[in-house]
C-alpha cells in the first residue's frame with residue numbers, strides 16, 4: 175500500500191483517467207466478496223495457498239485504487255464463520271497469512287491514513303493475531319482516509335443474532351423500551367455501526383450468492399458479479415464494476431432515482 179491520499183484535483187484526474195467514470199457518482203462504500211482464489215491457483219497448477227497469496231495482492235491493489243478514487247469505505251470478506259470447515263492446513267495458512275500481511279503493511283496503512291477495522295468474532299482467532307488486530311485498529315483509529323473493514327470470522331446471521339441479544343438485554347434491564355427499537359437502534363448494535371451501508375457489492379468468480387455477508391447492510395446495495403477470479407481483479411476490472419454501478423438507476427423502492435443520503439431521516 176504505497177499510495178497516498180489524492181487531492182481534489184488529483185481525484186478528478188484519477189476519475190478522468192478511468193475513462194467514462196463520473197467523479198460525482200462514485201459509491202461511498204464498496205463491499206467485496208473475494209472469491210476464486212482456489213480456482214485461480216488450480217488453473218495454474220499451483221497449490222490453493224498460492225491463490226490466497228495472489229488474493230492479498232489484489233486486495234492491496236483494490237484498496238489503493240479505492241483510496242485514490244476517494245471511496246469512503248471498502249469492506250472485504252476475508253474469512254467467514256463457515257470457513258472453519260475448510261481443511262485445517264488451509265485455515266492455519268489463512269490465519270498466518272492475515273498475521274504476516276498485517277504485520278508487513280501496518281506501517282503503510284498508518285502512513286496512508288487508512289483506518290482499519292476487523293469485523294467478526296475475533297475471540298476465536300489466534301491470540302497473536304488478536305493482539306496485532308487490536309494494535310492495528312488502535313494505531314489507525316484517528317486516520318482520516320478510507321475505512322478498510324476486514325470481515326474475519328464474520329457471519330451476517332450471527333451479527334444479527336448478537337444485535338438482537340444486546341437489544342433484548344437492554345430491554346430486560348429497563349434501559350430500552352422495546353417499542354422504541356427501530357432501524358436506527360438496530361443498526362447501532364451491528365459491527366458496522368457508524369458506517370454508511372455499502373452502495374455496491376462486488377462478487378468475483380461468477381458466483382451469485384450473498385453467502386451470509388452483511389445481510390442487513392446490503393439491503394439496497396447494487397450487486398455486481400464478475401467472472402474474473404479474485405486474484406485477477408485489477409484496475410480494469412474495478413473500472414468496469416464502477417461504470418456498471420454508475421449505469422444503474424437507484425430508486426430504493428420508490429419511483430424516482432434518489433441518492434442514498436436522501437434516505438436518512
Ligand code: FPP
Pocket residue numbers: 208209210211212213214226229230233251252253257271272273275276324
Ligand atoms: C475465497 O476464495 C477466498 C477466501 C476464503 C480467502 C480470502 C482472503 C484473502 C484474499 C486474503 C486477505 C488478507 C488479508 C490480510 C485481509 P476460495 O478459496 O473460496 O476460492 P475457490 O472458490 O476458487 O476455491
